[in-house]
Amino acid sequence: MILQYVFIYVFVLLFVYSFIRPFTSIAARMFLTVGSLLGLLSVSGLGFSTFIAEALGVSGSRDLFLYLGLMTIFIFVFVTWERHKNLEDKITKLSIEISLNQAKE
Amino acid sequence: MSRSSFIEDVYVVIPCYNEGAVIASVINILSNSFKNIVVINDGSTDDTEEVLNGLDVVQIKHPLNLGQGAAIFTGFEFLKRNTDALACVTFDADGQHSPLDAVLFAEEIKKCEEDVIFGSRFLGNQNEVPLLKRLVLKGVIKITNFLTNMSLTDTHNGLKAFKLKALTQLQTNLYRSAFETELIINIAKSDLSYKELPSRIVYTEYSRKKGQKLVNGFIIVEDLVRMLMKK
Numbered sequence: 001m002i003l004q005y006v007f008i009y010v011f012v013l014l015f016v017y018s019f020i021r022p023f024t025s026i027a028a029r030m031f032l033t034v035g036s037l038l039g040l041l042s043v044s045g046l047g048f049s050t051f052i053a054e055a056l057g058v059s060g061s062r063d064l065f066l067y068l069g070l071m072t073i074f075i076f077v078f079v080t081w082e083r084h085k086n087l088e089d090k091i092t093k094l095s096i097e098i099s100l101n102q103a104k105e
Numbered sequence: 106m107s108r109s110s111f112i113e114d115v116y117v118v119i120p121c122y123n124e125g126a127v128i129a130s131v132i133n134i135l136s137n138s139f140k141n142i143v144v145i146n147d148g149s150t151d152d153t154e155e156v157l158n159g160l161d162v163v164q165i166k167h168p169l170n171l172g173q174g175a176a177i178f179t180g181f182e183f184l185k186r187n188t189d190a191l192a193c194v195t196f197d198a199d200g201q202h203s204p205l206d207a208v209l210f211a212e213e214i215k216k217c218e219e220d221v222i223f224g225s226r227f228l229g230n231q232n233e234v235p236l237l238k239r240l241v242l243k244g245v246i247k248i249t250n251f252l253t254n255m256s257l258t259d260t261h262n263g264l265k266a267f268k269l270k271a272l273t274q275l276q277t278n279l280y281r282s283a284f285e286t287e288l289i290i291n292i293a294k295s296d297l298s299y300k301e302l303p304s305r306i307v308y309t310e311y312s313r314k315k316g317q318k319l320v321n322g323f324i325i326v327e328d329l330v331r332m333l334m335k336k
Contacts, residue, residue: 092171092172092175095167095168095169095171095175096167096171096175096178096179096182098168099145099165099166099167099168099179100165100179100182100183100186102165102166103163103164103165103166103183103187
């Protein structure tokens, strides 16, 4: 029970933090928001998640977990891909500068 | 033709990746008309570097393969920083463009008012473009024109001419597959003027093997949408 409260506390903190923390992209913010929400629902018990699922119009808590899980995975993949692209751009810029400096010599 | 009658103030920029088999012949033909040729060796792993060392060109070598867009960007940066060029013509290394077209583009960019000249394989005789390629390219062109509000007849042709002052206005980011798209979006959003000239493309067995695959059309459209969403 104590562990459950600890996890709920952590996920609520993460959820709130996802709105405060400055992020470089909306996707990164969404990843923390949706991920912490998924975590919060996972530890808050079946009754609460069923209540949320019904409130959202999702047929049951199982479906809610599935949707949130899929969203989290997709956002994670997107964030990773964006970061990979940004890194690739930086390497490209660096390589170009090296090439231009060598060409000048 | 004496060396002094060569085109001096328009540079040729050639991005090059593993073109050791054909690059010498392409450059030899171009050097009959152009004095200044800049070849960007984009991390070739074949004998391209050795071949280029034996030719009268400026060779800029990328330490690793960065893609055609980055290679062209390097060429532009080199011209901006180290030369007093008036304009430049970009030319594919696989020999699919006509050197005569490059000369025409160079002469035209010097005297015309436009900042950029796009080559178009669809102006004039289209019969040489394979049917399937023509269909895919037409689709990509329609989507590009729709999204950028431009009216180009060919959006992915390697033969182009740029006034050097136009290059300084372009904020081209470096994307592997999307350089052409990024360039078009940049021009669409800038004050730069442009026009098109017909360019003949020779589809040899070699250029077909080396050239863009048709399915890359999907990547181009994806890049286009992504970039427009970003800006």
